[in-house]
Amino acid sequence: MPSRNRETWERPPDLPGTHFVDAMAYSDPELFEEEKQRILARAWRFGCHDSELPDPFDFRTIDHAEVPLVMIRGEDGKVRTFYNVCSHRGAKLFNDLSGNARTKTCFFHHWTFDWRGDCVSRPRPQPYEALHLEAEDCGLKEVATDSQYGLIFFNLDDDAGSLTNYLGDALSAFEQTLTEEPVEVFHYHQAEIQANWKQWVESNMDHYHEWMHVMLRRTNVITEETLFHRKAELHSGGHITFRGMEIDYEHEGTIAPREQSKAMPGLTAETFQATPLFPNTVLMTRGTVMRIDTTTPLTPDTSLVEFRGLGLKDDTEEDRMVRIRQHNEFWGPMSHNLPEDLFAAEQCAAGYRSGGAAYGIICREENLSAQDDGGMRHFYAEWSKWMGRSASDPKIITA
């Protein structure tokens, strides 16, 4: 293959528009603002898992969803989401990541709110009487909240359709794992990366990069047979499931084989399967543990990725230690695979930012098996629908 001159380098690839992405989609500030309005403010997004709010009055704050949010389990067992902003004059209400609070008093003028978001007291309320500002006019703003299989989602759009319609059958591959026995989050960490949010989302759909792990660390051991057992199922709504592939830990050499007795429900200890949910969440398993990532855009060039590890709630202490070890060896902050993945996303982002690359190629076709790029194409087809622009030429408005 000859190298290219400036003109041939900048010319769009001779491919269908569904099979490449303009670098502008990763870095343009106006497109980024549009993504926030048109996708992130209207889509159902994962907030936390049921097990992170086990008791009444437990709360969990979400700081990176354009507005600060707080999820609270009520006395009635239901989880509600509110703007984490005082309705008096805008002070932030909850400052901790998580905790338990029957009521919450704002630090500024001491208005107090309960788990329904109702304002239940205001110090010296008499001066409000002249203009009839009653406590019932002073509640918090509630945000749509719903859950499926213990995964709790929120939606900033008051007119959003139901979560059930949004997800369709996308979680079917994980239904048994998430519901047959109680599951709980045992690991949480964050990474702030110098990459556009979609570049992290892509890394969980781009299986061609598996060779990076194989070559760098001799991990992620795949055989030709299991590679071709993997199939991408394209769900409506831009969600995808990759399943059918097993990891050959026995031949890896530096990682202990996995015991079938530790497999989570519905899986073998070698199962490698993932479900990216549009727009920014992925569920993944390596048989004995599960991982959930949520990617939140901070700026066009920076993103926050939150990683959760999940095991069985009724694990013995010994089983939990095994699960923690097996989670951390691939997916912990100092693991085999995760730092390589983060590095790769940042390297691609730097390349596009430099102006050195004009397009990303996502045209591998293998009947949606093995290392087909169909998952990324499915994501960008959905992105294009929500944005009214195609990812291969986002300057043009298509809808």
Ligand code: FES
């Ligand atoms: S801003 Fe919260 S009570 Fe005044």
Ligand SMILES: [Fe+2]
């Ligand atoms: Fe990877």
